[in-house]
Amino acid sequence: MIKSLAFLCLPLLAVAQKQTTVAIRNAKIVTISGPVLYKGTVILKDGLIEAVGENVRIPAGAWIIEGDGLTVYPGLIDGLSTVGIIPPPVITPTTTAPATPPARGPEDRPRTTSWERAADKVRANDPRIDSARNAGFTSVVTFPTAGIFAGQGAVVNMAGDNPSKMIVESPAGQYMTLAGAGGQGAARGFPSSGMGVYAYVRQIFIDLDYYEKTKAAYQANPAGKQRPAYDRALEGLKESGRLLLPAGSKVEMERVIRLASELNMPFVLYGAQEGYRTSEQLKQGKVSVLVSAKWPAKIPNGDPDAEESLRTLEVRENAPSTPAALAKDGVKFAFYSDGQTPVEFIKGVRLAVERGLSHDDAVKALSLSTAEIFGIANRLGSVEKGKIANLVISKGDLLAEKSTIQYVFIDGIHFVPSPDAAPATVAPPGATGRRPRTGDQK
Amino acid sequence: MKIAKFLLFTVPLVAQDSFILRNVTIHPVTSADIVGGSIVVANGKIVELGAKVTASKSIKVIDGRGLHVYPGMINCATQMGLSEVTSVRESNDTNEIGEFLPQVRAVVAVNPDSEHIPVTRVNGITSSLVLPASLSETGRGAGTGPQSILRGQSAMIHLDGWNWEDMAISRNAGVLMRFPAIVTRRAAFGEGAIGTPIPYNEAKKTYETELKKVEEFFDSAKHYQAAKMAKAAGFKLNVQLDAMIPVLEGKVPLLIAAQKERTIRDAIAFAKKQNVKIILLDVTKPGKALDVIKQNNIPVVVGKPTSLPEDEDDPYDASYSLPGQLYKAGIKFAFGTYDNQFARNLPYEAAFAVAYGLPYEEALKALTIGAAEIFGVSNEIGSIEKGKSADFVVTDGDPLEVRTQVKMLFIRGKNVSLETKQTRLYEKYMNRK
Numbered sequence: 001m002i003k004s005l006a007f008l009c010l011p012l013l014a015v016a017q018k019q020t021t022v023a024i025r026n027a028k029i030v031t032i033s034g035p036v037l038y039k040g041t042v043i044l045k046d047g048l049i050e051a052v053g054e055n056v057r058i059p060a061g062a063w064i065i066e067g068d069g070l071t072v073y074p075g076l077i078d079g080l081s082t083v084g085i086i087p088p089p090v091i092t093p094t095t096t097a098p099a100t101p102p103a104r105g106p107e108d109r110p111r112t113t114s115w116e117r118a119a120d121k122v123r124a125n126d127p128r129i130d131s132a133r134n135a136g137f138t139s140v141v142t143f144p145t146a147g148i149f150a151g152q153g154a155v156v157n158m159a160g161d162n163p164s165k166m167i168v169e170s171p172a173g174q175y176m177t178l179a180g181a182g183g184q185g186a187a188r189g190f191p192s193s194g195m196g197v198y199a200y201v202r203q204i205f206i207d208l209d210y211y212e213k214t215k216a217a218y219q220a221n222p223a224g225k226q227r228p229a230y231d232r233a234l235e236g237l238k239e240s241g242r243l244l245l246p247a248g249s250k251v252e253m254e255r256v257i258r259l260a261s262e263l264n265m266p267f268v269l270y271g272a273q274e275g276y277r278t279s280e281q282l283k284q285g286k287v288s289v290l291v292s293a294k295w296p297a298k299i300p301n302g303d304p305d306a307e308e309s310l311r312t313l314e315v316r317e318n319a320p321s322t323p324a325a326l327a328k329d330g331v332k333f334a335f336y337s338d339g340q341t342p343v344e345f346i347k348g349v350r351l352a353v354e355r356g357l358s359h360d361d362a363v364k365a366l367s368l369s370t371a372e373i374f375g376i377a378n379r380l381g382s383v384e385k386g387k388i389a390n391l392v393i394s395k396g397d398l399l400a401e402k403s404t405i406q407y408v409f410i411d412g413i414h415f416v417p418s419p420d421a422a423p424a425t426v427a428p429p430g431a432t433g434r435r436p437r438t439g440d441q442k
Numbered sequence: 443m444k445i446a447k448f449l450l451f452t453v454p455l456v457a458q459d460s461f462i463l464r465n466v467t468i469h470p471v472t473s474a475d476i477v478g479g480s481i482v483v484a485n486g487k488i489v490e491l492g493a494k495v496t497a498s499k500s501i502k503v504i505d506g507r508g509l510h511v512y513p514g515m516i517n518c519a520t521q522m523g524l525s526e527v528t529s530v531r532e533s534n535d536t537n538e539i540g541e542f543l544p545q546v547r548a549v550v551a552v553n554p555d556s557e558h559i560p561v562t563r564v565n566g567i568t569s570s571l572v573l574p575a576s577l578s579e580t581g582r583g584a585g586t587g588p589q590s591i592l593r594g595q596s597a598m599i600h601l602d603g604w605n606w607e608d609m610a611i612s613r614n615a616g617v618l619m620r621f622p623a624i625v626t627r628r629a630a631f632g633e634g635a636i637g638t639p640i641p642y643n644e645a646k647k648t649y650e651t652e653l654k655k656v657e658e659f660f661d662s663a664k665h666y667q668a669a670k671m672a673k674a675a676g677f678k679l680n681v682q683l684d685a686m687i688p689v690l691e692g693k694v695p696l697l698i699a700a701q702k703e704r705t706i707r708d709a710i711a712f713a714k715k716q717n718v719k720i721i722l723l724d725v726t727k728p729g730k731a732l733d734v735i736k737q738n739n740i741p742v743v744v745g746k747p748t749s750l751p752e753d754e755d756d757p758y759d760a761s762y763s764l765p766g767q768l769y770k771a772g773i774k775f776a777f778g779t780y781d782n783q784f785a786r787n788l789p790y791e792a793a794f795a796v797a798y799g800l801p802y803e804e805a806l807k808a809l810t811i812g813a814a815e816i817f818g819v820s821n822e823i824g825s826i827e828k829g830k831s832a833d834f835v836v837t838d839g840d841p842l843e844v845r846t847q848v849k850m851l852f853i854r855g856k857n858v859s860l861e862t863k864q865t866r867l868y869e870k871y872m873n874r875k
Contacts, residue, residue, distance in 0.1 A: 301641040303626035305704050309754035 021045045022412065023058040024393065027067020030360055032074055032368045033382035042072055044389040047412035052383055065393070070406055073363055073398050074382050075138025075390030077155075077370040078345065079290045080175075080244065080270055080336035083132055083140045084122040084156050084166070102189025106203040110190055111181065115236030116151030118142045119170035122163045133158045135342030136398060138390035138410045139168060141374055143175040143244070148197060149204070149233065150175040152240045155376055157390065159410035168388070172374050173268065174240035176201075178256070198259060205263045208234045242374075243267040244290070249274045249315075257285055268373055270336065274315060275322035279329040288373045289331065291365070293348030294338035295319050320348075323365060324356030334370035335362075350399055359397050459855055460484035462497045466506035466836065470826040471513055471810050481511060483832040486855035491826060504857075509849055512806070512841050513825050514568025514601075514833040516813035517788045518743045519577070519723060519778025522559060522570045522599065523552030523606075526782075537575045538594060542659050544685035546594030548574040549613045552606045558782040560862040563601040565786040566835035568853050569611060569823055571743075572597045573618050577699045577724055577780055591656055593618040595685070596697060598817050600833065602853040611831075615817045616697040616721055617689055621709045622652035653712075660716050663690060695719040701745065702752065703729035710738050721816060724780060725768075726761060727752040732771050741816040742768060742775040747794045748787075759798050765808070766799030776813035793842040805842065831855075 022044040029040040031052065041056040042049060058064065103110035122142065132140060138158055144151030152171035160166045178201070180193040191197045214228040243263065247256040248271035260267040270290040275282065282289060296316045298308070326333045335352075337345040353362050371381025379388050389412035396403035408415040461483055468476040468491060482490040482497055490497075497503075526533035535551040552572060562570070574594030595614040603609035626645045628637035663686035669677050670687070688694040696713070700706040700722050710731075713720040726745035728735060735742060744765050751760035768775045777792050779785045792805040800808075814824025822831050835841065836850035851858045 299639060301643055302639065303624070303642050303645070305624075305702075306626060307753045307755065311754065 021050075021059055021062040022065065022389075022409065022414070023062040024065040024067045024070070024072055024391075024407075025058065027065075027393070028071040029383055030071060030073050030363060030398075031383040032360070032364050033384050036360075040072075041067075042383060042391065044391070044409060044412045047389050049383065049385055049387050049389050049391075052385055065407065067393075070393050070395060071398065072383060073136075073392050073394065074367040074380070074387075075392050075408070075410060076136045076363070076366040076398075077334070077380065078132065078137050078140040078337045078342075078366075079334040079370045079373065080153075080338070081140040081142050082145055082339075083128045083158075084124075084126050084142045084163075085118060085144065086123050086126050103191075105190050106200045106207070108190070109204075109231075109233040110200065111147040112149040112204075112233045113144065113147050113151050113236075114149035114174055114234075114240065115232045116144050117154065117170060118144055118152060118156070118172075119154035119163075119167045122154065122156055122166060124161045124163055124166065129158050132342050133408055133410070133415055134405070135346055136392040136394070136405050136408060137342055138392065138408065139380060141172050141336075141370070143173075145175055145177075148177055148191075148200065149237060150177065152236065153244070155374060155380070157388070157410050159413055159415065165411075168379060169374065169376050171240045172376075173242035173244050174237060175244045176246065178246055201259065202262065204233065204237065205265075207231075208237055209264075212238070241266070244270050246271050248272065248292075250277045253278050254281070257281075257287060261285075272333070273319040273322060275331075275333070276318045276325045279322075279325040279331055282326065282331045283329045287331070289326065289333045290336045290373065291323055291326070291333050291352075292338035293335045293345050293352065294340050295348055295351060320351045321355040323352040323362070327357055327361050327365075332369055332373065334365045334373050346399060350401065353399060359399055362399055459486065460489075461502040461504055461855075461857075462495065463504045463506050463511065463836070465508075467510045468826055469510060469512045469806070471807055472825040472827060481826065481832075481834070483852065483855045486832055488826060488828055488830050488832050488834075490828065504850070506836055506850070509836050509838060510840075511826065512566065512835050512837065513810040514563075514823065514835050514851075514853065515566050515788055515809040515841070516598075516776065516817075516824065517562070517567050517570040517778055517785050518776040518813050518817070519780045520562075520570045520572060520782055520785050521548075521576060522562065522572050522601070522782055522785065523554065523556045523609075524548060524572060524574070525576075526553070526556055526558070538590065540590055541655070542592045542682060543574075543590060543594050544592045544617050544689065545681045546574055547597070547613070548572045548594060549597035549599070549606055549610050552597070552599060552609060554603050554605055554609060556782075557863045558785065559601050560859070561864060562782075562785040562788075563851060563853070563858065564848055564860050564862055565789060566837065566841045566848050566851070567785065567788055568601055568833040568835065568851070569598060569819075570601060570785065571615055571778065571817060572599055573697070575618055575620075589620060591620050591622070591652070592659075593620060595694075598819050600823075600831070600853050602856060602858050608854075611819045611822050612817060614688065614694050615819070616695045617685070618697045618699075621698045621700060621705060621712065622649050622656060623705050623708070624649045656712075657716075660686075660690075663687075689718055690716075692717070692719050695721045697721050697723050699723045701726045703727065703731040706731040707734055710734055710740060713740075714738065723778070726764070727756070728764075732767065732773070735773050736771050740773075742773055743778045743816070744768060744775050744795075746780060747777070747791045747798075762794050762798035765792070765795035765805070769800055769804050774812065774816060776808050776816050789842045790844060793844075796842065802842070 023041060025041040026039050029037040029042060037054055040054050043051040043056060139155055141153050141155050143153035153173050153175060154170035155168040155172050157166050157168055178197050180191055180197055191200045211231060211234045218225050218228055243265050245256045245260055245267050247253040247269045253269060256269060268288045268290055272289040272291045273296060275289060275291060296319055335349055349362050353359055368377060368381035371377040380390060389409055391409040392405060393407040394403045394405050463481045465478060468479040476493055479491060479493050480495040481488060482495055521536055524536045538546050573596045596616050596618055597610055598612040598615040599609040600611060624645045626640050626642055628640060663683050666680060666683035667687050667690055689696060696718055698709045698720050700709045701724055706722060706728055709720060721741045723743045724745045725742045747761050747765060749761045765775060777788055779788055792809050796802050796805045811820060811824035814820040823833050826834055832855035833853050835848055837846050837848050839846040851860060
């Protein structure tokens with residue numbers, strides 16, 4: 001506390017600067033990509049990591065953070081989220097809107113918004129951004145989530161007041177769901193069953209293949225040819241480049257892997273709570289998975305006399321050991337919050353650590369592995385020279401219950417965790433981001 | 443058997459519809475079997491039976507050499523005569539709407555010409571309990587809005603007759619009640635559909651509100667009863683409350699569908715509090731409530747032995763072995779099929795229970811005299827005894843065995859035709875040129 005107060009005067013010189021050069025010295029650095037440095041220095045400059053090492057020269061004028069007793073980690077990434085996309089308010093219609101007729105078949109492109117981009121929907125004023133940052137999440141991979149082909153995700157940094165500057169990568173893949181809509185009577189449209197959804201997914205990829213071919217043929221020589229119709233669903237799908245497919249149970253994983261192998265597009269499974277039973281198969285198929293850290297739990301306020309099946313209890317007991325099993329078999333996996341608050345999310349990850357996953361592997365599954373799965377490991381996910389300066393600095397092991405987050409850097413900008421996450425510190429004014437919770441507010 | 447050999451009877455009177463059935467093996471159920479015996483029937487009643495019976499020369503003789511005689515079986519849960527084709531609205535006369543309808547009488551709605559009746563009785567079932575509402579509307583899948591609680595009076599009927607007056611054995615064999623239950627799952631439709639859960643405290647609140655309503659109704663019925671007894675000034679007849687008097691007096695039981703332990707316990711506690719008699723229907727998973735049932739001497743109509751187990755981890759034979767468990771616990775029980783279409787399978791339901799631990803003799807008793815005792819009609823039906831209604835079935839073997847053929851069927855002494863819709867269709871298509 002006293003130390004940080006002492007820094008108050010130093011960067012005053014650099015008020016005009018948006019980003020200062022920061023040096024964290026003599027800290028334990030968990031680089032994730034390489035060995036742990038026990039007395040290392042990290043230099044952040046212009047929003048990037050300029051240098052990492054044990055014998056790094058500190059540039060003149062840098063804000064120096066004494067790292068004794070602190071551990072530096074790469075900023076955490078939530079592998080699948082909706083943070084940044086503010087759900088539209090529910091409006092009660094005053095007049096009944098004309099009902100859209102239910103879809104009759106794949107030609108109606110039911111429940112498909114594959115062209116929608118999270119990057120276009122992200123808003124900087126989502127309050128969830130603050131709480132993510134306070135828990136050490138410097139990026140999230142955020143997705144539109146409604147529909148069979150819900151839309152394209154984006155990797156978003158949790159800082160800034162301009163959404164355009166927050167986007168790290170877009171598109172980051174196509175979010176898919178595979179559940180039949182069900183429905184009765186007039187509301188019933190194609191596809192209402194699971195088999196209908198599978199048929200539709202197969203169909204749309206056959207359509208995509210044909211679409212590409214006719215387009216190519218037309219572009220090569222348009223004369224004397226009818227022009228192919230523009231199809232935004234297929235354009236959106238093609239753009240996304242990666243599919244996120246849901247699979248929680250063993251049978252779902254087997255089924256979805258089989259489907260995905262026909263689709264000629266890279267894919268990632270999400271859910272994967274029964275991964276403890278399937279890690280062998282996932283390894284053989286070289287499948288990457290996003291593991292939901294929302295472990296199955298007894299429903300609150302449930303019937304005390306209802307008998308829970310052995311199957312339910314078994315999954316509830318074993319699901320948190322999935323990450324350990326995947327790590328052991330060398331399956332690439334990352335965690336995602338699955339709608340939980342960041343604090344609940346970290347608690348979920350902690351349970352996986354209790355069930356045999358090493359602490360640093362858990363951090364990896366919240367950083368480098370996530371970055372690798374989304375193809376952005378050249379920019380994010382580890383404390384490495386040249387990468388984006390997203391760091392989280394804690395006192396104690398980052399995921400440990402008693403640890404406190406001391407500093408969060410996103411794009412090299414310092415954010416002060418909220419008072420409940422850590423004791424308040426005073427940030428150097430020039431180095432602060434938007435709406436930091438600073439000591440002068442206290 | 444020994445005693446039967448030395449019996450010698452003479453029939454003094456020859457009634458118009460009287461006959462003697464000779465050379466049969468009689469299984470009276472309430473006493474030892476009689477090999478090579480005879481049964482004399484007059485005026486619809488059994489007047490004599492034994493190894494040696496001499497009858498008047500003018501009496502009609504039916505020779506049953508090599509055949510077996512069993513009392514007609516009783517199906518304790520049907521809607522016989524009330525529902526023909528469940529999906530054809532016009533052919534259904536069940537499930538009245540309203541919360542408390544103890545005055546609704548199933549017996550008057552029985553259609554004597556229902557096609558289900560001949561189909562059912564050719565398997566040896568001569569009586570059935572007719573419920574005024576289906577149990578699917580009564581017990582299972584509740585939680586779809588305000589529902590009836592007292593569903594009406596059930597009736598025990600013979601499966602033959604010109605009209606319901608002919609058929610009725612007991613016009614009010616019990617008032618069917620949907621007992622309020624803590625329902626923690628909404629009803630779902632379709633194969634394998636699972637309803638969304640309802641929070642327990644919410645479900646419990648609904649249950650408590652409903653139970654309070656039931657208690658209030660019973661209280662008002664008691665006040666009415668007292669006013670009637672006292673011949674109070676200004677007393678006015680109220681059919682709804684009047685129908686509660688036999689229940690409050692303990693003359694007519696409440697029939698409560700209770701599948702699982704919690705509902706069973708709640709229903710029994712309610713019966714004790716209100717001091718009324720109850721019979722539990724469709725008991726499928728009593729668990730530890732078995733003891734409570736026994737302690738309170740509550741009769742039970744078991745759930746279909748061939749139905750699937752209630753919960754995922756229940757043993758595969760949970761339903762098959764339940765009747766055996768009830769027997770071992772000393773609980774009085776009977777069988778029912780809870781439908782009309784498959785009411786004929788009653789003996790095979792019991793046969794499953796026999797394969798899974800219920801002694802054969804007990805199964806036969808539960809199908810006949812046991813059922814008659816539970817519903818208070820054992821002076822009329824349920825066994826082959828002097829003075830009882832001549833409701834019996836003549837077979838070439840064990841009636842619980844699928845291969846056994848029913849050769850003759852007697853209901854109230856009448857030799858009932860074995861023709862059914864199925865045999866008529868069989869004839870029709872066999873004769874097609």
